[in-house]
Amino acid sequence: MTGNRGGCDPPFFQDTQFTNGGFVEGRFCQALLPNLTCCLPCPLTDWAYPESFKTMGTAADWVSVAGTVCCVFLLLSWAFLPVEKTHRHYLSICLTSAVVLMNLGFIIPLAGKPEQCFDEITPNSMETSHLCAASGAFIIIGGWAGVMWVFLRSLSLHLQICWQVVVGRNFMWFSQAAGWGIPAIGIIVSLLFSGVSFRFGSTCHINHTNSMADLWIPLLVFSGLTIVVQFATFGYCIKVYLASLADNSASTEGSNLPSYTNSIRTMTPRQAYRRVRRVIALQWRGIAIVIIIVIDVIFFSVVFVFQDNTVQRVKKDPSLAIEWLGCLLTHPDNKEACVHLAESLVVNMATIGAVLVLLGMNGIWLLFLLGRFTMFTAWRDLFMSMIRRNQREFVSADARLDDLKKDIRSYEMLSRDSGKTMDDVVTPATVTPISAAARSPLRSPSMNRDFAYNPPTRGTANDGRRTPDYFGHTVRYHTPARSFSSPRPPQSVTWDARQTYAPPGRYAGQGDDDDYVNPLGMNRT
Incomplete structure (x- = not known):
């Protein structure tokens, strides 16, 4: 026995050789004698899973990176593109933001590569590792926000379809308060009464103490309510559809919606079915993303709770793991030879990998279901307009x-x-x-006479061309004959036939009276 192993055989260490730093409750130890407790080296997953477990965890983290990129694209599109191209809605924006927060819990360890262990047998906690605190907090608040916003989206759809309630500003403010207020309370309670530490892999998760009361049960309650509301909506749609099949009323054949507001409660089954079908056609993307995310959250909660309870059961009853621990004593340098004996003590690696990948894919599902092709065309048009704006060619000082x-x-x-x-x-x-x-x-002669115009010429001496200066002439101003801009009596006006080129002697005041012909009475008999 060498170093700080104490009286324990490899690969175990004696706990009295270490301080009480780090997350002491996370140690996996067994009392062999009254004064001898041997602990398995940290981290526990290195001994319970094969080497491919780390590769699987890294791959799942990169899936989260891809999902985050998709979410960021959606958020930027909703922020900078016209609403007719993106069809943005606050329920979609907040749900996407919640998924980004959850993904950050997996991206931070991938970028920071934190040290999982405080010493040889003790994992780090949020008190001893800032990266652990950040990743664990993002996972908890992201999970809480995701569950709340899918619940609110499901509730909004239920009110519209089943109760004919037009959700407006009041529901929006209620959603903002509940969608972000409850997760804020949840993260405070979880960190205060449970805390987070490195439990499985490079990401910090909530500790076992009080975790059922302050996180898992509330999450499962809201997830269950979401499923209940969603299935109630589906049940109502099926009922309306079956009722429309039995409706043979001729009065509803050509009508889609009631003609006035109060008839919404007295519409025929066929009219109700058409209204429901129209709402579902507009909201099917939201319905799909609600189902996907709530299933992922429930799957993650059940798997993690089962894993946590299994580890705690083995700690309380070491005889459950006696065969695996004996194998490790026999093969201290070859843990792969004992991995198969630990399969009954932990959740299998395929299930954990499926949970992590599904959580990381939520952002990809959001882009697939909430994104639209017009977003890509709108970004293309925006970039092309910016390029054209920067390529203006000026050939004059002002044009x-x-x-x-x-x-x-x-x-x-x-x-x-x-x-x-x-x-x-x-x-x-x-x-x-x-x-x-x-x-x-x-151009009339009088106009030519009005211009006092002596154009100076300029040009080159070689080509002989002369260019008049059109901006050097002046124009004389003549006061109009019938101008009333000043307080004076109007002047008499005479008809000058020479200015109008009219033949003389045809109208009153010109020529003999015998030759005058009244134009209004010339055809009288």
């Missing part, structure tokens, strides 16, 4: 090239090739608005 081609108000543009003004580039097809107006046949 883009495309705007210059369309905007005829730009009179001085830059050449794309040389940077010169367009006056220096010979382009016969260049037309400006004022030059076009100068050639317009609709």
Whole structure:
């Protein structure tokens, strides 16, 4: 016997050789003599399971990483994309956040690689390992939040289908208070009265003391209520469907919903069936995710409770493990030779692996059921719009090239090739608005007379082209003849035929009275 093994044979250690640090209750010890207690080395899973147990745990943690990535994608989509592309809802957002919290309990040990043991026989607890405290707390609060939000989602669907209640703002505030308030109380009670430590694998779980009262029973109660509410909803749907098959009323053949609000309670079986079918068609994704998550939580709770009770039973009655412990004494350096003897004392590795993988896959199920293809197209459109915004090409000091081609108000543009003004580039097809107006046949002589216009010319000496300066001329202002902007009597107005090009002598005040023809009475007999 060497080192601190005391009077115990390998691979066991004597407990009196160690301090009381770490989680002492997590030691697996057996009293051989009144003053001799031998303990199995830490961690216990290394001796009860084969070497592949660590590989299985690491693989399950990576599944949790994949599930977290899916959840983060959903949360970002709901946060930044339009609601018509994502169909976001607070029940979906909160449920996804709860799954992220649970997955963090498995991701933290994967990233931090914490030391499971305080010494050779004692596992670490939340008092001696911060990573243990963080991972255990995230698993508990994530499990609590996941159970509460699937219960609230199931309750919301039940109220809509079975009781025709339109859930609104009051139900939303109630859901926020219950969905996050109860998990907050649950995590405080669990850490205060039980605590967490390294029990199975690299993730910390709740300790055995008081765990049934402060965690497992409340979780199973809410999970059971969720199942009861869900099956009650299914039962009502089946009842409505069977009633619709027996409904032969001709008045309901062409009607889907009642025509007024109060008739919701007196609708025919066929109308009720159509309403229920429409609600289920819209909510089937939520129904599926509720069933999946509640089954995972119940499965995890049952397996862990069974494992915890088995270990505690062996501690109280060491004779149950005498054959396995004797094998370890015979083969202290070859634990694989004794693993098969421990199968009856622990939950088999396949079941534990299935539980961990199913918990990690919750995020993937959320993306598959709550995600939509329009999310991907919306992200694509968002990125393409950002790329197009960054690729704008400016060829003028104040406009883009495309705007210059369309905007005829730009009179001085830059050449794309040389940077010169367009006056220096010979382009016969260049037309400006004022030059076009100068050639317009609709321009009256009076308009030409109104412009006091002596355009200065500019241009190069080589090409002989002259460009008038259209911004240098002035326009004389004539006060309108019938302007009443000042307090003065109106001036008399005369008809000048020369300004209108009308033939003289055809209207009143022009020519002889005998030649005047009244246009309103010219066809009278």
